[in-house]
Amino acid sequence: MKKDNQWPLWEVFIRSKQGLNHKHVGSLHATDQQMAIKNARDVYARRNEGVSIWVVKSEHIHASSPDKNDCFFDPANDKVYRHPTFYNIPDQIDHM
Amino acid sequence: MNITSGTEEEVTMDEIGTITDFIQDEAGHGLYLYSAMETLGKSRDQSLQELIDGKAKYSSIFNYPTTSWADIGAIGWLVDGAAIVNQVALQRTSYGPYARAMVKICKEESFHQRQGFEIMMTLANGTKAQKQMAQEALNKIWWPALMMFGPSDKESVHSQKSMAWKIKRQSNDELRQEFVDMTVPQAELLGLTIPDPDLKFNKKTGHYDFGPINWDEFYAVIHGHGPCNKERLEARRKAQEEGEWVKEAALAHAKKQRNLNAA
Ligand SMILES: [Fe+2]
Ligand SMILES: [Fe+2]
Numbered sequence: 001m002k003k004d005n006q007w008p009l010w011e012v013f014i015r016s017k018q019g020l021n022h023k024h025v026g027s028l029h030a031t032d033q034q035m036a037i038k039n040a041r042d043v044y045a046r047r048n049e050g051v052s053i054w055v056v057k058s059e060h061i062h063a064s065s066p067d068k069n070d071c072f073f074d075p076a077n078d079k080v081y082r083h084p085t086f087y088n089i090p091d092q093i094d095h096m
Numbered sequence: 097m098n099i100t101s102g103t104e105e106e107v108t109m110d111e112i113g114t115i116t117d118f119i120q121d122e123a124g125h126g127l128y129l130y131s132a133m134e135t136l137g138k139s140r141d142q143s144l145q146e147l148i149d150g151k152a153k154y155s156s157i158f159n160y161p162t163t164s165w166a167d168i169g170a171i172g173w174l175v176d177g178a179a180i181v182n183q184v185a186l187q188r189t190s191y192g193p194y195a196r197a198m199v200k201i202c203k204e205e206s207f208h209q210r211q212g213f214e215i216m217m218t219l220a221n222g223t224k225a226q227k228q229m230a231q232e233a234l235n236k237i238w239w240p241a242l243m244m245f246g247p248s249d250k251e252s253v254h255s256q257k258s259m260a261w262k263i264k265r266q267s268n269d270e271l272r273q274e275f276v277d278m279t280v281p282q283a284e285l286l287g288l289t290i291p292d293p294d295l296k297f298n299k300k301t302g303h304y305d306f307g308p309i310n311w312d313e314f315y316a317v318i319h320g321h322g323p324c325n326k327e328r329l330e331a332r333r334k335a336q337e338e339g340e341w342v343k344e345a346a347l348a349h350a351k352k353q354r355n356l357n358a359a
Contacts, residue, residue: 005343006141009134026200027131029140031350043124046204 009058010036014050022054030055107165114211115168121204128197135193148333156314157244159322160237166219166226170233172212174241174279180205181275182245190262213282220286227287234283235291242306243314245272251311276304 007029013022025044030036036055045053064072080086089096133143146152157175162168183205186198219230246252246268258264266274280297283290294307316322 005340005347006139007343007347026128026197027134028127031346032353035346035350042120043127046121046124 007031010040010055011058011061012036012040012044013054013056014040014044015052015054016050017048022052025049027058111165111215118172118208118211121208125197125201125204128200129194132191132193132197144332144336148329148336150320150329153318155244156317156322157240158328159317159325160240161324164229164233165215166229166233167237169212169215169219169230170237172208173216173282174212174234174237175244176205176208176212177279178241178244178275180209181271181278185266185271186264188265194263213286216286216288220288230286231288234288238291239310239313240317242272242276242309243317245269245275247311247314248309273303276306280304 008031009027010030010033011027012025014025015022028036028039028043030039033055037053040053040055044050076082130140130143134140143152147154157178162171180202183198183202187195187202189195189198216230216233219226221227246255249255249267249269252268255264255267259267276295280290280295292307294305296305297303298305317325320326
């Protein structure tokens with residue numbers, strides 16, 4: 001077996017011109033952060049997709065566990081009062 | 097490759113520039129798909145090794161030769177055209193990373209198809225020799241493009257499971273029909289003839305009927321006996337082997353930089 005010289009994996013985030021948050025667009029391999037940013041530009045921003053690129057080593061990303069979604073997100077389930085529609089507003093008011 | 101257009105006229109630098117971009121896009125498509133594989137726990141190196149070892153499948157179309165500039169046009173128009181039909185359907189595939197890759201890919205494919213069509217249009221409206229070159233490319237690529245959708249639904253071994261898991265959203269035959277219906281009027285517009293004597297619009301169904309596909313050829317190609325299978329895999333193997341030192345050197349350089357920064 002030949003020796004493993006796979007370059008580290010990076011996740012790429014791009015912020016579009018519209019000023020929305022950086023959004024995850026994909027991943028790539030690179031030896032360091034400069035190469036990751038340049039490669040991200042060459043692969044994920046080929047058609048003016050963005051004005052800012054973040055790269056993060058994949059190993060630094062921690063995720064919630066999809067298997068436990070039920071109990072993990074359950075604190076939000078019984079709190080209908082967090083939604084604006086929970087509150088009664090007189091009909092005379094068009095918008096609020 | 098002969099990239100002259102069949103007369104004294106030659107391919108322009110602009111055309112070479114766009115073709116280079118097309119190739120860069122496609123390298124990106126490979127990357128998105130390998131990334132989707134990585135989310136399932138298969139490393140890039142593993143995937144590439146399986147490709148080189150002949151264990152991983154890849155599209156049957158890549159085993160056909162590209163010998164003229166018209167082939168480049170016909171490939172963009174028909175092969176990328178067929179790929180789009182497939183990939184548009186796959187944007188709704190049930191595996192998220194795969195679906196998201198497809199959304200990105202579809203945006204880029206449409207550039208390839210239009211570029212290919214424009215090449216065909218230029219040739220079809222050019223000299224007699226150019227038009228003939230375009231016709232020959234269509235003759236050559238038409239049937240392999242139809243085969244890209246895979247075996248007929250009755251024969252397809254993986255289709256049932258893929259449909260049940262919603263990885264695949266439309267059947268091979270449905271997608272193939274969609275492609276034929278879309279492409280016939282485009283060929284008419286080019287003034288080129290699709291190499292199928294049975295091709296005819298069916299008023300009852302509202303679709304084009306087309307002749308039988310040579311499935312023996314298809315199975316020969318996917319089992320390694322197409323015109324270029326060996327050459328294609330050999331090129332991948334060589335690239336992998338000869339690029340090895342670059343990967344190692346870049347890793348060593350990055351490590352050295354890190355140490356310098358730390359010091
Ligand atoms: Fe592609
Ligand atoms: Fe393409």
